[in-house]
Amino acid sequence: MPFVPTGLEGLLVFEPRVFEDARGYFFEAYNQSVFNQAGVHDRFIQDNQSYSTYGVIRGLHYQLQPHAQCKLVRVLEGTILDVAVDMRKNAATYGTVFTIELSTANKKQLLIPHGFAHGFSVLSQAATVLYKCDALYNKESEGGVIYNDPDLAIDWKIPEKDVIISDKDLLLPSFKNAINNF
């Protein structure tokens, strides 16, 4: 199975089989049947793509129910540190931070179920990130957690002086405050 468990229920690393030959490589970036066979039945209805330069941190973001989004994240160019935080109050892994490098080279994808906050930092000179979502963008239901929350203490692998982050993301609340409204 091309899915690797992470220890957090529903959070999976997808490692596609890559066919290499003299021309280059080929792989199925997404095949609904393969996901279904692994018990993943999310129906993706929106694709997002963003480009960011080194040091950019986007996140941590989520949409509240009933607009919660499952995300399947992959990198088209560069290397990112992808970060998922378990916000599910009744989960054994509530409050756990999971991080993984996703890159053009390793072709790994992260499947993030409902109930997680998501963000990433750009470790390469630039990165183009594509992620599929199972629910549409809904501005009113957007929420998030500040990237440097002291309880989560995430190592984004970017020196503080190099961090580039949106004004909007700098206003995000702490994990403790965000979880009250989650």
Ligand SMILES: Cc1cn([C@H]2C[C@H](O)[C@@H](COP(=O)(O)OP(=O)(O)O[C@H]3O[C@@H](C)C(=O)[C@@H](O)[C@H]3O)O2)c(=O)[nH]c1=O
């Ligand atoms: C997320 C999103 C944004 N937008 C618009 C709103 C805004 O004007 C502009 C940029 O939005 P943001 O600053 O929120 O983009 P960004 O900070 O890249 O937001 C994304 O971050 C990553 C980590 C995620 O997990 C995503 O779900 C999403 O929240 O794009 C859409 O039209 N559709 C969308 O689905």
